[in-house]
Amino acid sequence: MVDDDAPIPSSSKGKGKAVDNGKPVYDPENLPWVEKYRPVSLSDVVAHADITSTIEKFIEKNRLPHLLFYGPPGTGKTSTIIAVARRIYGADYKRQILELNASDDRGIDVVREQIKQFAETRTLFSKSFKLIILDEADMMTNAAQSALRRVIEQYTKNVRFCIICNYVNKIAPAIQSRCTRFRFSPLPIEDVRRRVEHVVDMEKVKIEPDGMDALLKLSKGDMRRALNILQACHAAYDRTTETEIYNCTGAPHPADIEAIVHNISRMRIERGLALQDLITGTYEFVERIELPPQARVYLLDHLADTEHRLSTGGSEKLQFTALLGAFKMAVHISSNGKDS
Numbered sequence: 001m002v003d004d005d006a007p008i009p010s011s012s013k014g015k016g017k018a019v020d021n022g023k024p025v026y027d028p029e030n031l032p033w034v035e036k037y038r039p040v041s042l043s044d045v046v047a048h049a050d051i052t053s054t055i056e057k058f059i060e061k062n063r064l065p066h067l068l069f070y071g072p073p074g075t076g077k078t079s080t081i082i083a084v085a086r087r088i089y090g091a092d093y094k095r096q097i098l099e100l101n102a103s104d105d106r107g108i109d110v111v112r113e114q115i116k117q118f119a120e121t122r123t124l125f126s127k128s129f130k131l132i133i134l135d136e137a138d139m140m141t142n143a144a145q146s147a148l149r150r151v152i153e154q155y156t157k158n159v160r161f162c163i164i165c166n167y168v169n170k171i172a173p174a175i176q177s178r179c180t181r182f183r184f185s186p187l188p189i190e191d192v193r194r195r196v197e198h199v200v201d202m203e204k205v206k207i208e209p210d211g212m213d214a215l216l217k218l219s220k221g222d223m224r225r226a227l228n229i230l231q232a233c234h235a236a237y238d239r240t241t242e243t244e245i246y247n248c249t250g251a252p253h254p255a256d257i258e259a260i261v262h263n264i265s266r267m268r269i270e271r272g273l274a275l276q277d278l279i280t281g282t283y284e285f286v287e288r289i290e291l292p293p294q295a296r297v298y299l300l301d302h303l304a305d306t307e308h309r310l311s312t313g314g315s316e317k318l319q320f321t322a323l324l325g326a327f328k329m330a331v332h333i334s335s336n337g338k339d340s
Contacts, residue, residue: 033227037199042083045076046223047191051182052080059087064129066152066161068176070168071184074222080184081133081162088131099133111147119155129160138165145172152178186221196226205234210242218249261324275316279307279323295333302326
């Protein structure tokens with residue numbers, strides 16, 4: 001299922017960038033698999049049959065409302081609205097839509113200029129409205145959202161909006177009330193498996209069963225993540241197993257995690273260390289290491305909770321497990337702080 005609108009390669013036999021009549025063109029074979037296998041029609045969208053069938057009825061009756069898609073990354077939000085645009089406008093759909101990534105273009109000037117200019121311009125074509133897609137709209141400023149609310153009100157005759165976000169609570173209630181909301185939940189593992197197996201067959205990827213299980217486990221219902229990991233492993237290794245999957249992602253191997261936990265437990269037993277003593281030493285250790293403020297506060301709070309539970313007779317084994325989980329979450333908070 002290659003994108004119909006992917007550029008046609010030139011006569012050059014080399015891969016990647018080529019030149020045709022002085023303009024650069026790209027070989028579709030070098031597209032990221034996320035784009036190469038993006039759904040073309042609503043029936044191609046993995047899972048979410050209830051959402052696609054509802055939208056299909058809207059289109060058939062020519063009563064498409066403003067849409068608000070929200071949910072975790074890689075669950076098909078953008079793919080669904082692009083499939084809707086193809087369904088409404090046909091192969092020439094790109095001329096009838098304005099697609100903006102609101103995490104880049106998120107200021108009020110974008111709403112006043114690009115969005116408003118596109119909304120107030122009417123075109124002569126078969127359908128009575130155009131489509132504006134705002135991706136990652138939860139990154140828009142409050143002022144931009146207030147201006148957007150007015151634009152939605154003013155130009156409903158000309159335009160339909162599709163607002164896409166990960167966190168719906170970051171969208172102003174006034175905008176939410178003007179849209180029909182659809183939640184995209186993480187994809188079921190079996191649905192991800194079927195699509196990944198299709199890509200494996202098409203791309204002739206050599207992947208072992210344990211590699212497939214590790215890939216699905218790490219994807220956590222995120223189709224984009226699954227395909228990106230698969231493509232990276234295929235490019236780096238001739239054969240993909242569980243080890244290659246974890247090497248590509250940089251995630252700790254389950255065997256390594258198990259070894260660490262067993263070693264800590266064995267050390268506690270052999271040296272007769274009480275968890276209360278370990279917590280006291282951990283407080284001093286946390287003071288010496290560099291951590292973002294939010295991660296440090298989170299970790300200290302959980303250390304205090306663990307110490308309190310132990311003092312009231314809580315199970316040492318259970319509290320030790322909770323302590324490991326607190327450190328894992330602190331690492332996750334630290335890495336997110338660095339990314340932002």
